[in-house]
Amino acid sequence: MTTTQAPAAPAPAPYGITFPRVLRSEWHKLRTVRSTWITALSAVLLVLGVGVLMGATYTSGGGDSDVDTVVLVLYGSQLSGVCLAVLGILVTAGEYSSGLVRATFAAVPGRLPVLGAKAAVLGAAVFVLCLLTNAAAFLTAQLFLDDTDQAASLTDDGVLGALAGNAAGVTLLALVALGLGAALRSVPGALGAFIGGVVVLPEVLGMLPYDAVDTALRYFPTQAAGVLGSATPLPGAPSAGAALLALALWAAAALAVPALLLRRRDA
């Protein structure tokens, strides 16, 4: 098409979309709303609080003495995981409920980089947050546990791995939630799907009297995350590597669905 008169509008500045810029935009969005800080703070307090409670009330040889040290100390991460899953849902589905998604997709019409950047930013933020929180919870709880049979140090076999594994598990669960939010485009819808499908469903299926179901369940997201967060191998559970792979595949699948739908859907 030939235009006889080029638009006299301003000389083009070196503006343009790049993936690092989209990452920066999504990081800016994440840190400039209160809901991020509220969910993050709740997650931290839950892990620390439950960790201290577990440490302070523990008695050697009691009901919990066969529980893995890291699992015992990080009981709170089952609750904090839900908080951070909510954050994942808000990051994607929240944009649809506020209408911000139209401005976002007008700025980045390729759309896929937006989903990628959201997942990367949330994943990195949640992992770092959980890693630090887990280390703090472990060290605090150990102040109470050092004269019990649950006494352990960071350098003990499997401890660092389990603290990081727990953080990776929570992170991947949050990414599953983020993917659900992007696919369902509704905060209550995605929250329902996450609680129902990811948290409750495995518990219900676990009541079925079939061995095959039990075996399959060990690779479900919450079960796999549990394996990652244990310093000692859990009886009958897959290896940490297999659990990490399974959970990563769940997260990849949860992100692939909206990625496939994103280009075709009207915003």
Next chain:
Amino acid sequence: MIRAERLTKRYGDRTVVRDLSFTVRPGTVTGFLGPNGAGKSTTLRMILGLDAPTHGSATVDGRSYAAHPAPLTRVGALLDARSFHPGRTAFHHLMALAHTHGIPRSRVEHVLGVAGLSDVAGRRVKGFSLGMGQRLGIAAALLGDPAAVVLDEPVNGLDPEGVLWIRTLLTSLAAEGRTVLVSSHLMSEMALTADRLVVIGRGRLLADTTVADLVRDAGAASVLVVSPEADRLRALLPAPARTSPEGPDTLRVTGVDAPGIGRTAAAHGIELHALTPETASLEQAFMDLTRDSVEYQADRRPEPQGAAA
């Protein structure tokens, strides 16, 4: 330059935009007019790549909007509904969008100033009035210093000062050589700002014209005549004349111009008290054009008069 070519959008079996073609050129304000539900917003969303056309295409400077490496510098848009997170401040909202293109903080502060929002930039959008929300949307549209702006119903919710600000802004953007496309369902607003008009109804193109041509083509020029002998005059008027009574001594005449009516009256010695040529208003021209395509037409039947038994 924005071009729509045989643009069609169907939702299920409902066709919202049908075979719509038009071109919006730089340096002018083009009004995009149509009654509510005519398909204006859908068309604008297709131009911005937010909705995918069922058939046809929309291009910006020869390519689809999404194909541009820096789309915010090509088209800045204010869309119909709110598109920001209520808990984020105006500044952070704009800054987040600016980051996607590497647009610096100084530009964000500049557009906040242009939109008159500098004082509330640090406030969360939740507390903004409808008018302030519109201003924030316009600030976002200007963020990339775009060659074209597309504004969907920008005067909605603005106070008179805001309306005046929009008019001045649109005119100056066009004067800078930018392409300006503004949708509205208010002809009167467009009459004050637009040079060209694209009028649609029920998703179809009704007119692609200038404001002046629209009035002329509407052609409903008429003459208002006041005479004590109105009835006699009506019978004497020459052939293409059509008359409708407007009052006891008042006629509206179409088909014959004022000198023609004056001559007829003089020839028969009929006294005239008034002979007033009237051109159709833009509003009237618009109503005539879109009469058949108004989606929600009010029931015009008169209320039954208190039937005394």
